[in-house]
Amino acid sequence: MTSSQESQESIEARENDRKVREGLVISTSMDKTIVVSISEKVRHPRYRKTVTKTKKLYTHDEEGQASVGDRVRVAEIRPMSKLKRWRLVEILERAR
Numbered sequence: 001m002t003s004s005q006e007s008q009e010s011i012e013a014r015e016n017d018r019k020v021r022e023g024l025v026i027s028t029s030m031d032k033t034i035v036v037s038i039s040e041k042v043r044h045p046r047y048r049k050t051v052t053k054t055k056k057l058y059t060h061d062e063e064g065q066a067s068v069g070d071r072v073r074v075a076e077i078r079p080m081s082k083l084k085r086w087r088l089v090e091i092l093e094r095a096r
Contacts, residue, residue: 018075018076018077019075019076020073020074020075020076021036021057021075021086022038022071022072022073022074022092023038023057024036024069024070024072025070025071025072025095026068027068028061028064028068032060032061032062032064033058033059033060033061033084034058034059034061034066034072035056035057036056036072036086037054037055037057038054038055038056038057039052039053039054040052040053040055041053057085057086058085058086059072059074059084059086059088060077060080060084060086060087060088061087061088062088065088066091067095068095069096070091070092070094070095071092071093072088072091072092073088073089073090073092074088
């Protein structure tokens with residue numbers, strides 16, 4: 001196996017390890033950046049009540065194609081700034 005094939009396989013393996021999430025766009029007020037809200041329902045360990053946990057992901061949107069209310073898929077990338085560590089993969093559903 002040549003070194004170029006090994007490096008290509010290692011790049012593909014790294015990209016497959018990256019996290020992929022789906023969420024709702026809640027802000028597009030920044031240039032080339034959107035804020036995606038990720039909600040997750042978890043069971044409280046002691047009280048057994050279902051609680052909704054929400055995270056805000058600052059996401060890179062190169063073309064500025066997403067708008068508020070869109071359901072999108074984002075993937076983890078190297079840090080682009082202090083807060084931005086995700087990139088827009090695709091828009092799953094447009095807002096009405």
